[in-house]
Amino acid sequence: MRLIAILGLLPALAAAGAGVPADLDSLEHEAAGLIPAFQQQLLQTVQTALKAGGPEQAVQACQQLAPGIAAAHSRSPWTVGRTALRLRNPDNRADAWERQVLEDFARRQQAGEDLAQMSASAVVAGEYRYMKAIATGEPCLACHGQAIEPELAALIEQRYPNDQAQGFRLGELRGAFTLRRPLPEPAP
């Protein structure tokens, strides 16, 4: 009896020893669940501004509101944001793990995999990390595509002098949602 009880504990002990909680699946589920509302609000903000004042106003809205929208969707202990290999806002710069994941997403897309299904997760330096690929959709091309209206291009250039987030083709990997949180304390 006693032996069985101890054996039953072994997987839990092994997980605790590795510093990895047993329920990474539930963290993944939680992370994925935070993305739709974040994505939805970003889209709505761009679309409302586009309707109200055209692309110029929409760029302004993105610049002023995108960081705050990310903050508003970061619910303790989670932090949500976006990143990419080619950036518009330098504050969105990818760290080493994010860059590796983005490069992997791009490689897999070139090999024929569907971006819509791509996500990645890992435990990095005591944090749970999750990323989900973002494809370049039709409404994104006005501001991230290959033929940006000259007036709009000038405005982007003025607000983002080091902008690299242009020249994307429909369907191409634009970037990723990126989420992180400290690992939960192991149960006592």
Ligand code: HEC
């Ligand atoms: C009206 C112009 C405009 C449209 C349309 C637009 N974006 Fe952006 N995008 C911006 C601006 C401005 C930023 C920088 C704002 C920020 O995140 O601080 C940005 C930033 C981003 C970022 C964060 C990484 C970076 O480069 O800083 C991603 C990812 C992104 N856009 C994807 C998209 C996608 C996907 C679409 C289509 C669904 C889209 N954008 C539509 C203007 C636009």
